[in-house]
Amino acid sequence: MKKIIFIVAAIIVGAMVVGAVDSIRPFGEPGASPMDDYFIASALKDRSSENVVTSIVFDYRGFDTIGEAAVLFTALCAITALFREGRKKL
């Protein structure tokens, strides 16, 4: 019974994956993307930054980066708390 449910669920998930992959855009043609064109044009002209990716990470989408720094800081606090001194007994 368990195996039958597993096989049916696998077939349904596989069909959904195939249906999703069927409607993907082909490789090399991402379609119209005005936001990226604005970034490419504006990064050198307004900000005089040659590297577009760095200017997106630190300027246009800086709020993402501060969340990322928070994630790194949280993981560091967790690791330091796990391996702190005086935890010989456990």
Next chain:
Amino acid sequence: MIGNAPFFVVGVLFLMGLVSLFLSKNLIKIAIAISIIGSAVNIFLVSLGYRAGGTIPVHFLAGEGSTMVLPTPQAMTLTAIVIALATTALLLSLIMLVWRHYGTLDIDEIRRLRG
């Protein structure tokens, strides 16, 4: 068909990670499988932003008047890589403590011991 080869590579890599995640019994191998799945997602994000004939999004190296690949998926991938690094470090630390507490890494034996 052959033009979409990066997407097939991503699919094969994702399936390899998924099968290894379901079938392996060792906690270190499960951590490696999670890392492989994360790498597959990163490659998918970068390959979604490729324009045919595009160069890297650095004005200094690309030259004048050339089309560039989309820079936003690359920036998001950079964020995802750092978060995956933090997650992997925390995961390996927890695995170290599990090995200290139980003396084994086999998930069946850990379930059986329950102490």
Next chain:
Amino acid sequence: MRPLSVVVRTGCDLFAWFLIVFGANVIIHGDVTPGGGFQGGAVAATFITLLLVAYGGKKVFSWVRPGIFNGMLIFGLMAFFLLGLMGFPNSFFYNFIAVPHEVVQATGHGVIPPSGTIALMDIAVGIEVAGALSIIVLSMFRGIRLFREGPMEEESGHDR
């Protein structure tokens, strides 16, 4: 862990400081060439890992003081946050000292890079990531002593 053999230690002596130099190069030129704060910080954090692998824990913990990396982490985070906060009459993370490209080409630029807060945030995040990864590696190495009852240097190591 005991120190490794003479060959590994000599290789470490040769190449360890160049990792710092290469990481600083990637961080400082983050707004011009490929690279940036995170990548350069990860390269610079390889220094302490190489020292740990080659020389073992006892010498390295007598050389470095972990408070230095803590200070690097806090300094980087606060500099990053304050640089984001200083653009506030317009918006959070507003680039308030960027110079447009025509002005730079016409008049040249001074001490601060013309990309403004992008280059400064690169340096801040590079310092932060280098400190954070060094603290993670040192903490996980110190966690190995949880597995032995005796002192840390008594483990069965590699050769020698």
